[in-house]
Amino acid sequence: xxxxxxxxxxxxxxxxxxxxxxxxxxxxxxxxxxxxxxxxxxxxxxxxxxxxxxxxxxxxxxxxxxxxxxxxxxxxxxxxxxxxxxxxxxxxxxxxxxxxxxxxxxxxxxxxxxxxxxxxxxxxxxxxxxxxxxxxxxxxxxxxxxxxxxxxxxxxxxxxxxxxxxxxxxxxxxxxxxxxxxxxxxxxxxxxxxxxxxxxxxxxxxxxxxxxxxxxxxxxxxxxxxxxxxxxxxxxxxxxx
Amino acid sequence: xxxxxxxxxxxxxxxxxxxxxxxxxxxxxxxxxxxxxxxxxxxxxxxxxxxxxxxxxxxxxxxxxxxxxxxxxxxxxxxxxxxxxxxxxxxxxxxxxxxxxxxxxxxxxxxxxxxxxxxxxxxxxxxxxxxxxxxxxxxxxxxxxxxxxxxxxxxxxxxxxxxxxxxxxxxxxxxxxxxxxxxxxxxxxxxxxxxxxxxxxxxxxxxxxxxxxxxxxxxxxxxxxxxxxxxxxxxxxxxxxxxxxxxxxxxx
Numbered sequence: 001x002x003x004x005x006x007x008x009x010x011x012x013x014x015x016x017x018x019x020x021x022x023x024x025x026x027x028x029x030x031x032x033x034x035x036x037x038x039x040x041x042x043x044x045x046x047x048x049x050x051x052x053x054x055x056x057x058x059x060x061x062x063x064x065x066x067x068x069x070x071x072x073x074x075x076x077x078x079x080x081x082x083x084x085x086x087x088x089x090x091x092x093x094x095x096x097x098x099x100x101x102x103x104x105x106x107x108x109x110x111x112x113x114x115x116x117x118x119x120x121x122x123x124x125x126x127x128x129x130x131x132x133x134x135x136x137x138x139x140x141x142x143x144x145x146x147x148x149x150x151x152x153x154x155x156x157x158x159x160x161x162x163x164x165x166x167x168x169x170x171x172x173x174x175x176x177x178x179x180x181x182x183x184x185x186x187x188x189x190x191x192x193x194x195x196x197x198x199x200x201x202x203x204x205x206x207x208x209x210x211x212x213x214x215x216x217x218x219x220x221x222x223x224x225x226x227x228x229x230x231x232x233x234x235x236x237x238x239x240x241x
Numbered sequence: 242x243x244x245x246x247x248x249x250x251x252x253x254x255x256x257x258x259x260x261x262x263x264x265x266x267x268x269x270x271x272x273x274x275x276x277x278x279x280x281x282x283x284x285x286x287x288x289x290x291x292x293x294x295x296x297x298x299x300x301x302x303x304x305x306x307x308x309x310x311x312x313x314x315x316x317x318x319x320x321x322x323x324x325x326x327x328x329x330x331x332x333x334x335x336x337x338x339x340x341x342x343x344x345x346x347x348x349x350x351x352x353x354x355x356x357x358x359x360x361x362x363x364x365x366x367x368x369x370x371x372x373x374x375x376x377x378x379x380x381x382x383x384x385x386x387x388x389x390x391x392x393x394x395x396x397x398x399x400x401x402x403x404x405x406x407x408x409x410x411x412x413x414x415x416x417x418x419x420x421x422x423x424x425x426x427x428x429x430x431x432x433x434x435x436x437x438x439x440x441x442x443x444x445x446x447x448x449x450x451x452x453x454x455x456x457x458x459x460x461x462x463x464x465x466x467x468x469x470x471x472x473x474x475x476x477x478x479x480x481x482x483x484x485x486x487x488x489x490x491x492x493x
Contacts, residue, residue: 195291196334197344200408201322201352210347214338214387 019075029053049073058088067223070096084117093219098131112145128159134166152182208241249298259469275466289328290318323355327410336388373406394421419454431457
């Protein structure tokens with residue numbers, strides 16, 4: 001068992017260390033192996049406070065699509081360690097929505113171990129109150145993993161000045177023929193758009209909810225149980241506005 | 242229907258409106274013309290309740306359907322809409338990810354709820370939307386797209402008028418709805434304003450730079466706004482006079 005993390009560990013820097021301590025030692029990570037050519041899909045809803053670790057290995061030409069809705073409990077952390085073999089394809093669509101004093105984290109390490117694999121991560125966070133939302137995403141490309149195509153698209157929306165968003169895309173590339181895109185933005189609701197919606201009769205809370213719904217909606221496109229995820233996300237957004 | 246008295250307003254502490262008075266009765270269409278920077282858009286935003294537009298003096302009342310006066314400036318933007326006010330934006334806002342249909346249906350039903358009416362069903366709403374889109378010669382497919390995203394300047398203005406048709410206000414304040422329109426679109430928009438708003442129980446305040454829109458939407462009164470006040474009022478002929486001689490001459 002590894003040592004209990006502290007704030008000095010980069011991967012736990014923004015975590016709720018008290019909650020981590022209470023949960024320590026963590027159970028062994030869930031291990032998922034998708035065999036060569038296989039296809040794996042899963043939707044994960046974290047709604048009661050939990051530290052969840054998943055190791056996912058994609059064999060040659062395998063595909064995996066994960067959708068995560070991280071919304072519940074005082075502290076909710078989901079960690080993914082993904083290894084991609086030749087030509088594998090990994091997709092993550094995640095939303096974390098928190099209010100009050102919630103601390104929500106998604107931490108990913110995607111290793112392109114062999115050539116020609118693709119990975120795409122889309123993460124949206126909506127944070128109100130004094131909540132903290134964190135995305136730490138490392139993409140590691142091995143020396144042999146030429147023609148890697150990887151993308152991280154990370155955006156956070158703060159509903160008030162006391163909420164916090166952390167985003168850290170990180171690239172570690174040893175191959176020389178790769179495409180690794182990463183984009184990251186943290187912002188607040190557009191005042192003019194809010195006014196425009198209200199000028200047509202929508203009360204402020206409804207107007208905010210519509211804009212936030214649009215902000216997170218795309219991440220669940222094509223998800224297993226897409227409507228259920230959208231509905232849960234919408235309910236949670238309704239509690240924040 | 243709308244009574245503005247001695248209105249003073251500031252934007253970022255800068256005085257823009259400086260004692261504006263104006264009265265519009267039901268059944269009337271008024272036009273406001275004036276040079277750049279006179280305060281035309283500020284007037285529309287103050288009446289629409291946009292945050293950051295501070296009223297420092299004066300009043301504006303908007304009559305209820307039963308004629309009773311209510312303080313317009315005391316209401317939130319969505320309450321003004323539910324009371325029957327519509328603001329046509331000079332620069333309609335793009336809202337990615339939100340379809341026109343969803344936005345308008347929720348807006349209309351929020352207004353209906355505020356008036357104690359039942360929400361309109363999906364089917365009834367689409368029928369209404371199709372009718373109003375047809376009136377403005379706008380393709381129904383555009384209404385299914387995100388609000389104003391990828392619309393040309395003219396399409397955005399037509400979309401404002403489709404929204405006006407669907408929401409069916411009692412008072413419309415249209416801020417340069419004619420700017421950015423080509424000749425054909427101008428006629429379509431003019432016809433739209435007439436067919437939606439020219440009724441004995443409705444009124445329109447048109448803010449415009451050009452006389453041309455007034456060929457299609459005949460105003461009952463034309464006002465010249467300069468330096469934050471109405472400096473001259475007259476019949477439709479005043480617009481022609483302005484076009485001919487310029488603001489400098491008339492407003493002096």
